Amino acid sequence: xxxxxxxxxxxxxxxxxxxxxxxxxxxxxxxxxxxxxxxxxxxxxxxxxxxxxxxxxxxxxxxxxxxxxxxxxxxxxxxxxxxxxxxxxxxxxxxxxxxxxxxxxxxxxxxxxxxxxxxxxxxxxxxxxxxxxxxxxxxxxxxxxxxxxxxxxxxxxxxxxxxxxxxxxxxxxxxxxxxxxxxxxxxxxxxxxxxxxxxxxxxxxxxxxxxxxxxxxxxxxxxxxxxxxxxxxxxxxxxxxxxxxxxxxx
Amino acid sequence: xxxxxxxxxxxxxxxxxxxxxxxxxxxxxxxxxxxxxxxxxxxxxxxxxxxxxxxxxxxxxxxxxxxxxxxxxxxxxxxxxxxxxxxxxxxxxxxxxxxxxxxxxxxxxxxxxxxxxxxxxxxxxxxxxxxxxxxxxxxxxxxxxxxxxxxxxxxxxxxxxxxxxxxxxxxxxxxxxxxxxxxxxxxxxxxxxxxxxxxxxxxxxxxxxxxxxxxxxxxxxxxxxxxxxxxxxxxxxxxxxxxxxxxxxxxxxxxxxxxxxxxxxxxxxxxxxxxxxxxxxxxxxxxxxxxxxxxxxxxxxxxxxxxxxxxxxxxxxxxxxxxxxxxxxxxxxxxxxxxxxxxxxxxxxxxxxxxxxxxxxxxxxxxxxxxxxxxxxxxxxxxxxxxxxxxxxxxxxxxxxxxxxxxxxxxxxxxxxxxxxxxxxxxxxxxxxxxxxxxxxxxxxxxxxxxxxxxxxxxxxxxxxxxxxxxxxxxxxxxxxxxxxxxxxxxxxxxxxxxxxxxxxxxxxxxxxxxxxxxxxxxxxxxxxxxxxxxxxxxxxx
Numbered sequence: 001x002x003x004x005x006x007x008x009x010x011x012x013x014x015x016x017x018x019x020x021x022x023x024x025x026x027x028x029x030x031x032x033x034x035x036x037x038x039x040x041x042x043x044x045x046x047x048x049x050x051x052x053x054x055x056x057x058x059x060x061x062x063x064x065x066x067x068x069x070x071x072x073x074x075x076x077x078x079x080x081x082x083x084x085x086x087x088x089x090x091x092x093x094x095x096x097x098x099x100x101x102x103x104x105x106x107x108x109x110x111x112x113x114x115x116x117x118x119x120x121x122x123x124x125x126x127x128x129x130x131x132x133x134x135x136x137x138x139x140x141x142x143x144x145x146x147x148x149x150x151x152x153x154x155x156x157x158x159x160x161x162x163x164x165x166x167x168x169x170x171x172x173x174x175x176x177x178x179x180x181x182x183x184x185x186x187x188x189x190x191x192x193x194x195x196x197x198x199x200x201x202x203x204x205x206x207x208x209x210x211x212x213x214x215x216x217x218x219x220x221x222x223x224x225x226x227x228x229x230x231x232x233x234x235x236x237x238x239x240x241x242x243x244x245x246x247x248x249x250x
Numbered sequence: 251x252x253x254x255x256x257x258x259x260x261x262x263x264x265x266x267x268x269x270x271x272x273x274x275x276x277x278x279x280x281x282x283x284x285x286x287x288x289x290x291x292x293x294x295x296x297x298x299x300x301x302x303x304x305x306x307x308x309x310x311x312x313x314x315x316x317x318x319x320x321x322x323x324x325x326x327x328x329x330x331x332x333x334x335x336x337x338x339x340x341x342x343x344x345x346x347x348x349x350x351x352x353x354x355x356x357x358x359x360x361x362x363x364x365x366x367x368x369x370x371x372x373x374x375x376x377x378x379x380x381x382x383x384x385x386x387x388x389x390x391x392x393x394x395x396x397x398x399x400x401x402x403x404x405x406x407x408x409x410x411x412x413x414x415x416x417x418x419x420x421x422x423x424x425x426x427x428x429x430x431x432x433x434x435x436x437x438x439x440x441x442x443x444x445x446x447x448x449x450x451x452x453x454x455x456x457x458x459x460x461x462x463x464x465x466x467x468x469x470x471x472x473x474x475x476x477x478x479x480x481x482x483x484x485x486x487x488x489x490x491x492x493x494x495x496x497x498x499x500x501x502x503x504x505x506x507x508x509x510x511x512x513x514x515x516x517x518x519x520x521x522x523x524x525x526x527x528x529x530x531x532x533x534x535x536x537x538x539x540x541x542x543x544x545x546x547x548x549x550x551x552x553x554x555x556x557x558x559x560x561x562x563x564x565x566x567x568x569x570x571x572x573x574x575x576x577x578x579x580x581x582x583x584x585x586x587x588x589x590x591x592x593x594x595x596x597x598x599x600x601x602x603x604x605x606x607x608x609x610x611x612x613x614x615x616x617x618x619x620x621x622x623x624x625x626x627x628x629x630x631x632x633x634x635x636x637x638x639x640x641x642x643x644x645x646x647x648x649x650x651x652x653x654x655x656x657x658x659x660x661x662x663x664x665x666x667x668x669x670x671x672x673x674x675x676x677x678x679x680x681x682x683x684x685x686x687x688x689x690x691x692x693x694x695x696x697x698x699x700x701x702x703x704x705x706x707x708x709x710x711x712x713x714x715x716x717x718x719x720x721x722x723x724x725x726x727x728x729x730x731x732x733x734x735x736x737x738x739x740x741x742x743x744x745x746x747x748x749x750x751x752x753x754x755x756x757x758x759x760x761x762x763x764x765x766x767x768x769x770x771x772x773x774x775x776x777x778x779x780x781x782x783x784x785x786x787x788x789x790x791x792x
Contacts, residue, residue, distance in 0.1 A: 053703070080705030091700035096718045104714050108705025115710045120264070164704055 006031045006066045006168065006200050007052065013060035014044075014051055014224075021047045022224045024061065029202065031066075031167075034194060036211035036232070037204040039221035040244055045204035048221065049170045052202065053083055065168070080108040084166030086157050086190075088177050094146035098137070098156050101145050102128045105164030131159040135189055151182030158189055162197075169194060171203035175210070183207075187214045208240055266790050274603035280596040281668045292662040299658065302486035312488055315476060316495045323472040324499060325537035326390060327462035330397025331455055332534050337402030341367055342409030348439060349431050364410070370403030372777045375461045376653070376741045377770070379468045380758065385561035390541050393465040393472075397458055408450050412443045445514050452507040459500055464653045467744065474654065481657055489658075497649040567763030576764035583768055587753075591772040594739045594749035597667045598780070601674035601739075602732040608679040609686055614712070616640040616683055617690035624695060640683070647680025656742040670747030674735050682731055689723045690716065729784040736780040740773055750776075 007029040014022040022044045029035055037045045050056045051063065065082065072078045084105075085091075092101045099122050106124060107115060114123060122128065132138055135155040140148065145156060154174065161169060174190065175183035191214040194201045205211050211218050212232045220227040220243050227243050228235075281287070289295070343349065345363035350356030379396035386392050416439055424438045466474030473496050480488035506526070513520040570576030577583035614620055621637035656673035663669040698715040706714065743751015750773050757765035 077705040091696045093697045093715050093718055107710045112709050115713055
């Protein structure tokens with residue numbers, strides 16, 4: 001059953017006050033796909049991700065996520081099982097040791113006392129260790145998160161996603177503040193993990209090169225509309241040139 | 251394998267927290283917890299005081315008296331701060347060592363001036379006031395000098411630090427042009443630290459108003475004096491009138507100083523800055539003019555033969571000259587003083603413990619970003635009400651000096667360590683709460699939002715997101731306030747709230763001057779130890 005749709009978007013329309021951020025987008029994403037969102041700044045990539053994460057309610061149109069009805073999306077715990085987010089590395093609690101940042105992915109399942117006790121004696125430690133091992137940070141279990149480099153911090157965020165185990169991963173510029181070597185490192189781990197876990201990945205990126213290398217499909221946005229939507233191997237240079245062309249010239 | 255040292259580093263903090271909590275619990279054993287702590291009519295008095303809180307006396311005479319006392323308090327504070335600024339400037343430049351070279355004598359000079367500033371700072375302004383009143387008599391200058399010395403010490407220390415922290419490149423450039431040390435000071439150092447020096451002085455000005463108000467307790471006029479008189483007459487409605495005036499002036503100065511600090515740091519010039527300069531000149535001239543012409547306090551008369559004889563007698567008494575058995579050579583006096591020192595230490599720990607507990611209970615709704623829901627993504631209709639109420643309590647707590655709190659509490663609780671600790675806690679939880687709420691307001695919101703979006707509950711967000719991020723900063727503030735409390739313990743003792751201060755006042759009334767020397771010595775040691783411990787704890791927490 002490879003052709004099972006997990007996300008269905010129909011005539012999606014998002015506006016802020018009078019400005020249109022996204023206008024009548026329609027697409028569907030199958031389970032297991034790795035989709036890159038590209039496009040110039042201000043094209044609506046972040047807005048689209050936040051809409052898919054149900055943080056933003058669309059003004060018009062429909063968003064269907066398989067197995068998630070309207071009621072569920074109000075319940076943060078249920079939502080967390082379905083959708084996980086990863087951004088630039090700034091969303092880790094930097095004074096905490098790495099292990100607690102990883103275990104934060106389990107908070108949706110933990111009660112009050114277990115979470116409190118875990119700060120003293122880490123719970124489900126093997127789970128955290130396995131996750132850190134898979135991102136190559138086995139020896140940083142108790143290191144203070146703020147002492148890690150940018151790339152390592154982003155790998156901690158990946159380990160947290162492994163622990164959280166959402167079906168869909170939304171990544172907003174996951175490698176924007178990393179140097180090229182670290183960026184490739186993080187993206188290759190991300191792509192590998194998503195494939196192993198049979199998760200669905202949707203990531204916004206600045207670099208077309210990375211999109212082609214690590215993703216199966218590329219959706220290009222421009223001015224809140226879909227400019228093209230192609231499998232990554234079918235993208236050609238003229239598509240890209242048109243996408244990033246400055247408005248005045250066209 | 252680097253996981254092991256990391257593991258210990260992480261748990262070092264937990265150990266520190268457990269040790270600190272343990273010390274607080276231990277301090278609680280200093281009090282016999284039973285109904286004997288409260289005066290027979292204590293509860294009635296509380297109700298009367300609370301009742302009067304909402305019905306202050308606003309009759310014409312009281313209002314006139316309050317306005318006059320407010321002006322006296324303000325003018326002593328302004329006059330004291332002008333002297334303090336001069337002292338701080340001169341000593342601060344000397345203590346920074348920028349006028350000296352690298353030779354051994356220069357380093358010695360530098361540490362001498364640092365030590366001098368530390369000494370001025372260590373003794374509380376009210377103790378200075380006692381000493382000055384004992385030698386000069388009840389002159390406004392006793393209050394002004396008593397403010398000038400400790401504030402000079404505090405400001406001077408900060409000025410010295412600012413001067414040493416100046417970026418080195420422009421200074422080296424000036425040196426290479428062949429400028430003298432003095433020219434480098436004028437053209438290099440001073441222009442670079444000017445704004446910071448002004449900001450910090452303005453910030454301290456607000457504290458000096460409160461200090462000036464309590465100067466009244468050694469018999470010098472002002473708001474504190476009126477509060478004391480009304481309390482002695484059991485006129486609680488008048489007490490609150492004067493307290494409201496005190497709160498009003500403190501809040502006004504606080505607003506002025508924070509506005510000015512904002513505008514000073516702004517890139518473009520704002521009309522508020524020249525306006526403040528004019529206001530400052532007016533205040534300084536008005537205050538000194540008032541002290542000189544209206545109070546008719548002659549500066550030269552301070553150094554009359556009579557006063558000189560008094561001062562001589564006082565200091566000779568303190569040094570035990572002509573005394574057969576000075577207290578500081580007496581074994582029993584020592585053991586008694588050390589016992590009091592121990593009590594005072596426990597009082598200070600209890601005080602910081604109480605304020606910390608109240609702060610933790612109130613600080614979260616007191617943060618603006620919690621009240622408007624940006625931090626927790628869950629705004630509630632009552633958020634702003636609890637925010638406003640807690641912030642009002644903070645202002646109330648902060649604006650009333652610990653001595654005034656102590657005087658009121660002593661009507662309810664019997665003399666001892668507990669009333670002292672409660673008075674200190676009542677004044678400090680507002681300060682601590684305000685500082686810590688600001689820490690939460692400055693928190694990076696992104697990790698918190700992420701926790702929220704990954705399904706963490708409110709309590710979990712608190713445990714995993716907020717507390718670990720703010721705790722180191724909180725600990726710094728708590729330790730810093732503990733140092734301040736340590737210095738103030740002696741003051742609440744003056745009104746009978748136990749510890750070294752209570753004994754200090756008794757010895758003063760019996761003219762046992764050598765006792766005073768011994769007690770002051772113990773007090774200085776305590777202040778020094780607390781500074782040292784708090785510095786160590788802060789380093790450990792880092």
